[in-house]
Amino acid sequence: MSTASDRIDESPGTSAVEARRSDFPILFQEVHGQPLTYLDSAASSQRPLAVIDAVDHYEKHDHANVHRGVHTLSHRATEAYEGAREKVRRFINATSTAEIVFTRGTTEAINLVANSWGGEHIGAGDEILITWLEHHANIVPWQMLCERTGATLKVAPIDDDGAIDMAGLESLITERTRLIAFSHTSNALGTINPAREIIALAKERGIVTLVDGAQAVPHGPVDVNDLGCDFFAFSGHKMYGPTGIGVLYGREELLERMPPWQGGGDMILTVSFEGSTWNELPYKFEAGTPNISGAVGLGAAVDYLESVGTAAVAAHEAGLLRYTTQELEKVDGLRIIGTAPRKVGVVSFMLANIHPHDLGTILDQLGVAIRTGHHCAMPVMERYGLPGTARASLGLYNNREDIDRLVASLGRARQVFGC
């Protein structure tokens, strides 16, 4: 559709990634009589057949409760569940599976740290430092902790491009700062934050770090040992896995000293009415029957991403992001919000004076799925004085045709609104 596309260089291997589109059956359908153009992977990515089949196979052949019965199915389910944990460990290069706690998602992982670690280590007068870029999941649990304990929440500023103001961040660190919690990449603007640099600042001062990696893991290689963070949280459904499963990585030394945050089966060693003793890591943090099929699906998603290659995914998306930005900049009256030099494939924008919600409806009628609104990051929107934005976000299956359809639909939206 566009000849301008030919001007952009793409890294080798990109077309191989693009060919993987056929692994995602959901993409091959029409919406309102138009081919589906799915540009909302930052909200939730789609699943490849390999993940769907892995869950299906587990449900049809292997399901039973884990860590319990001696029968064959229970053994198979346990193998599948623990096998997924090992895959996740390897994927993010954690030292041990004791450091991989399965949760419902990023939100629950952060709440776990706020409740368990926070309850032990945060007191009146202490400070927790976050940034203006955070998703609500990395704001509200800390606000709640501060309310409970009398601690203070501080917020590092961002510049007009949507990048963290590092001098501003550093100036907010005091001797009372106990934790720095920040997103690896921003879900609303796509900014890739200088995680290593922030972690280095924290480490020099003995401050604990939590990285919200929900938007980082699907878009490139992540190595928690190399990063050196204390906690790292992410979700299955943003990395081509199922919903309802996520991961908290925590350094073993810290997890070891943290109390459980939920009580029940699986997290105990012994229970009597006089008292109970806790199971070893990571089970201490996994009370109740877990989301076994979700973990199986997550394990399959890890296999899938590794088979495509996380570096190849990153290169493909970087090329497509350049194309998206270039094409959107040509649209009359379009303003991109978030122009930091380092970004993942997320483009937030405003079109003329069309409210994002109206834009979302018009695009949907043309088969184009984008997110509109505040993206669960209201402070970011406030920073720009906007009620919300329209956001197109990329996955490994997207291609230039998707972007061309997006651009064409924006022209149509302008016609509808006569602007």
Next chain:
Amino acid sequence: MTQPATDNLRELYRELILDHARQPRHFGRPEHFTHQAEGINPLCGDKLHVYLNLEDGAIREAAFEGSGCAISMASASLLTETVRTCDAEKAVTLAADVQAMLGGETTGQDLGELQALAGVREFPSRVKCAALAWRALTAALDNTDARVSTE
């Protein structure tokens, strides 16, 4: 791009709707009012305030302020046009009729210009936008100084 989708869009964004969205009538907080309520839609951040001036059980003046999408703004603007001289009781019934229409019910009522809002019926996720001002109107008439939310 092709027709059916475009027809639905034309139904939703009729000229009357776009006109009210671009130039909302009776916009702004009046100096004097007896009843008011705020409506918020937490999903998309729409926020509007409906102000009423009542005398002897009749609305003498209606105004609104706030920000939101074209549908919620146009709906609020049309609301102020319709109820600014209206018995309070009649306004309550009207609010119920409009919300029923938005929900796809056929009430048999002739809602006049408000019929222009019927296009949202094809857009389930937008019904809340159109209903927001009417829910705020009902709350204002309850005189509870209420805040209503679509969620």
